[in-house]
Each structure stands twice: as C-alpha cells, then as structure tokens.
Amino acid sequence: MTDLDIRVLDDAHYRAAHTLFRGALHHPPAPDDRWEIARTSYDPGRAFGAFAGDELVGTVQSFPSRLAVPGGAVVPMAAVSRVGVRADWTRRGVLTALQRAQLRAMRESGDVAASLRASEGAIYERFGYGVATRVREVRVKRATARSRQPIAGRVRLVEPAAAGDLVGSLFERVSPGRAGTIARWQGWWNLNVLHEEGAHQRYAIASGPDGDDGYVVYKVTAYSYENGVEKPAVLTVLDLWAATPRAWADLWVFLLGIDLVDEVGAEGRPVDEPLEWLLVDRRALRVVDVMDETWLRLVDVEAALSARAYRPGGSVVIGVRDRFLPENEGSYLITSSGASRTTGEPDFVVDVDVLGAAYLGDVAFGALAAAGRFAAGSPEAVARADALFAVDQAPWCGTFF
Template sequence: MADHDIRVLDESQVRAAHTLFRGSLHTAPAPDEKWEQVKDSYVPGRALGAFQDDELVGTAQSWAAGLAVPGGAEVPLAAVSRVGVRADWTRRGVLSALMRRQFRSFREAGEITATLRASETTIYGRFGYGVASRGRNVTVDRYRATLLPSAGTGGRIRLVDKDTALALAPVIYDSVGLTRPGMTARWPAWWLLNLPRALNDENAQLAVHRGPDGDDGYVVYEVKSSSTGHGKRVLTVVDLVAATPAVWAELWRFVFRVDVVDEVVGELRPVDEPLEWLFADRRVVKVTEVEDETWLRLVDVPATLAARSYGRAEPVVIQVRDRCLPENDGTYRVTPDGAGRTDLPADLALDVDLLAAIYLGDVPFSALAAAGRVDVLDPTAPARADALFASAQSPWSGTYF
C-alpha cells in the first residue's frame, strides 16, 4: 500500500505546489509579484499533488496543446511541466504515481500524445517517453559572415513595441500554422509565461515581416554582452516563425544585418535548418551542440499510429511493448495507407519509448536496430520500416517550456 495518494489540486493549493516544484530545482519560492504573473498559468483540474495525509510531497501539471505529425494532421497533446518531488520523498514511487495518474487523465481527455522537456535524460524513458526531436545550437561570427545576394521577398520588416508584440505574435504564430512535424500548437499559458519573459529584457526586440497578404512571420531576438570573450556582443534568436522559406530567409538575413553585434546565436534550431546556405562560406555557421528537444509519449499507440501518414513501401508488422500502459501492448501493421492492430506475426519488436523516438521521423528503425535496441525478426523489415516512417523534414517543436 502506497504511503501517499495523488489528488487534483484546487486553487488554494497551487502556490504551494509551485513552491515545491521550484524547491526541487533548487530555486527560491516565487515572490508575490512573480506569483501574480504565473498563477493563471495553472489550469484548473490539470495540476496534481502527491500527499501524505495532508502534506504535499510531489507535484506535476500539464497544459492542453496540439502536435503536428507527419502528413500534416494535428493531434491532441498534453504538455507536461512543473514536475517535482520533495527531496526527502524521492525514490519512493511518487513520480511514478503522478505519471500513472496523468496518463489516465490524458486518455480520458482524448489526449493521445504527451510531451515534456527533461531536466535529466535518465528519468522519463521508463515511463515511455522517448526523444522525438532534437535541436542544434549554432554560432555565427558576424564579421566573417558574408550573406549571399538574395532577391528578397518584396516584403518589409518592422520592429514593434512590446505591447504590439505581445498581441501580434500569437496571431501570427496561429496564422502561419504548424509547418513541420513536431511543431506544437501553443497554449494560452505558454504565451502568458514565455513571450513576456523574453521581451522583458530591455535588449529584446520583436521584428515582424509583412508580405503582400499581411504579417507572415516574426523573429524575437535579444542582444547581450557575453560575460566571456571580452564583452562580445551576442545576438540570440529566441523565436523565429515564418510562413514560407523566403520569409524564413529574410528574417535570418535581417538579424545578420543588425549593427553593433559580434556574434549571432541560434538555440535549439531545427537540425536540418539550411542556415549555412545563406552564406558565401558555409563554415561560418558553427554547430556548438545538438540537444534533445521533444520528449514524446505515445499515450494511445493505435490512435497515434493511425494519425500520421506513411511513405511508400511494403507493409511491416511491429510489436510494441508498453510496461506503463499495457493497453498499448500488441502488434500493429503499418502500410502506406495507414496503420492498425493485427494478429500477424511481428517483423520488428521494440519498447514504446523507442517508437516515440521514431514516430516523428527523428531516427530510423535501422539505426536503432544497428544499436541493438530493436528486435529484428525479419531482416528485410528495417529498410521497409525506414521508408514507411521517413519524414522529409527533421521533426522540431520550436516551443520550449
């Protein structure tokens, strides 16, 4: 019998949960002014607490969002955040109980996928989360970087003030839509927390691109003197949204033309973003790191497999093992026309966290088979599965939380 139970938090309990979460990451409680800014980001019914009697010992919460899957469909997504267990209660199954309760709620709400950003990479695989997209950090020495000539878009880029930025950015984001697998429909609390935080910095700006049909992209950037490198002035691209590749290029070209900047940095950008191709010398773009971005949980495997499109190849039968959600256990036949349960013998077998890593197209079956992470029952199957699950673009969320 567990010595704690999981309850949905009411409004009077969420501040204590916020304090517990911050404490688990060694951060002081939010002062009153800060709490006023964040309290509305707790959605009623979505914050959970683990209690021993009436003492709060752990917490987790989530937001309702949407995930773009290969083929362009958007599926319901639960974005999990603010997970913490009090230091004197860790390794007693509290997180496990919170996760199980979340999965049950997500399934009841029809949220067939869940995502989070992991503080440590060793925590979430056991719960069926896998790394489904990665981002790369890039640095460009602005003085060495020569932009190639461009015909441009014929549009115009303008800086807007903070209030206009806060109002305009969500509208542009929604009208541009989710343009690659892994992109996330942003929820109200994301905008409430993240854009003001980014723009609060007095050196941050939002520049909007206006095309013939209206505003069709923006870039948020900040310029700071780095503490290392003799006060080098670094422009960091915080958020870049573009309706078309031409607008994407124009916004990048704009940030490279901002004066009194020594270095331009992009953080967690798509791994296949063709930034190098804007320059006369491709080597000016230095990739400093590639990090895991989206941790994805296929909460309802049959529904998520059915939601995406597939490439052209002979069908493959995949056995999925799911220790946390045994209702997902089983074999699935994947064809160019769709996927569903089958009684046919499996060609490949794998755990559900690895299926999540493959699902958006970040890693092929054959790579995981080579690493011994996929059981290959038919040696011709990995190549077929690679072709079925391939995605033309690398998956990328672009929405950090």
C-alpha cells in the first residue's frame, strides 16, 4: 500500500471531504445553501481523512448517537456515514486504514457500538459490522384499502414552521426506546425531515386522551397525465412514530383516508409492523422489499454484552474474534442475569460481525451457524444462546443516515 496519512479533519477540510464523499456516490458537490446545512453535522474529532501527500483521497465520519438495546438500556453509539474513497485510489487499502483509525478512536472515546447503512453488502463485514436490523417497504393500494376502524383520537395537520419542535419532542419520547432505535443528532434533523430538498412535506400529529402521542411526515406526488402517460398519485411516508398503539393506528387510518391518492408507500418500516392487520382486505398491502437496515459493530464487546438483558435460558460461553480491536477477543459468559468475561472454554467462537448481527435478537445464532458463519460445536449450546438472546419485538432503527 502507498504511504497514507490518516488525520482527524477540521473545519478547513470538511467541505472537501463532503465533496469527495458525494463524488464517490456519483453526486455533484453540494451547492452553497445545502452545504451550510450539511456543515452543521460535522462534529470536532469525528471526521477522518486519508491523505496521499497533501491530497485528500478518502474520508469517513461519524455522528454522536445512542442505541437502545434489548431490555431498555441505552448505550453510546457512533453513527458512521460519509464513507468514500476517490475512484483513482480504491482497492489500495484506503478504507481499511480509515476504518482502523476510526474504530480505535471510537473505542477510546467510549462508544460501545457503531452502526452504519451500507451502500453495498460486501464492504463492511471485514471491519466487524453485521446486519442487526432489517426493514420492509410496503405499498398499499387505496382502492381496496379500507381500514377496519375509524380514527379513535384526533389527527391534525400542522404547518411546517410549527412542526419541527413538535416532531422532535415526540420522536424523543419514543426513540431510543425499542431495541435498535437511536437518538438523532441536530444535524440529522437539519438535513432530513425538516429540510428535505424539493419535497412538499406535510406534518400530521396524532393525539389522544393524554395529549399528542405520534406524528407522521409525508409527501404526495399528485396524479399526472402527459403525452399519453398516466402517473398515479403516490403518498410516501417519510417518518412515522407513535408512543401508543392507538396513535399508530390513527396515523395510518388518516393516511389511508386522504383523497386523490392512488397508492400509499413506505420504506424503512419495521418488519413486524402489523399494518396489514389494520385492513379489511390485507391484500391491499404488498411487501415490495425486505432490506438490511442497521449494520452494527460492537466496539466494546464487554460493555455491549453487559448492557443488554437476557431471557431465561441457562448459560453459554461465547468466544469472540476481533481483528481490528483485539482487546475484545476472549470468552464471555452469558446467563439470564447478565454477561461477564470468563477464562472458561467457549461453547462456540464467532467473529465480532456475527455477534453484532445476533446482538439485538434479529437473527438467531442457530440460523447463522446453519449458514456456516461459525462452527456451532454443540447444537445445545447454540440453542441456549438463542433462548438467552431472544426478543419480543423485531429490533428496528427507523432513522436513515
């Protein structure tokens, strides 16, 4: 590998790093007004650059966040994003060097976990990330989508100017909450829901006997007919969170009742969201995709395993391998009352990306063993691990970054 210098970036390099990342995704540089918003999401010490001489050839960044884990605890988490290497420098170890520096820095600053959304599925396992949550994309045909129930509380539209604070405080009531959900940082709000480019966004708030308890942000692309081409009216759900089942149902019933809409679509929803059960004819809903969402990296394995709760299930000793953060390597005893390091022989040994995939309970160790992701040894030990790591609700993040 050519000599590379990995440096923490400062204000002087943020825009160049942003432009490099956008270029790696084949996007043009951000125009000045958009950059003014984007720069608010660069925090000191969190952006790294790879330099060949004076030239910036690669970058990675993270945002400060927190992650809810099974049992309700919340741990410090780095939300990794803006990963890019200049096209004339790829496959020469630039990302590997950046990952090494970033993982070390995250560990030293006390992040228990890191997570990201992957542009491609073959990049991040080698750095210790595993797929820990999945999402589904649904489309509902309004012509046949009758709700089983009316709105039980109240749903009201609010003006965009008033929506920010309402939406932000409602989000904070519910996330981090369910395992996999995270805290959003101010730069996220600035760039996403509140300022999405060109979208005519609508904001609706649900309320019940105890006041406001849910919100939805959506946009509608109206029906059009041009040169013999007909395009249906599509309502796209951008962000929907509810603190109660009633608020959740009310928001969906509201959306499905909006006139002059042919189809309601939503990406990034929980795989166990019971939307079809709200419909008289469940076939009005089609699941059009199920995708990986959270790629989770346990940065401090001991702290992560200690933070989550376990179900009754006897005990298991899991061995961990970690090429990038060797201090995570070793054996961990898991019982229903917690987790700790042990000098005992492991029942089975996994790479840290496999542990990251299983950590929130989305995929069973048994499934990972069946797929050859680790050598199971005794099937009974794997079954005990699955009993301990089991969760009630599918983990879900719901925040794209």
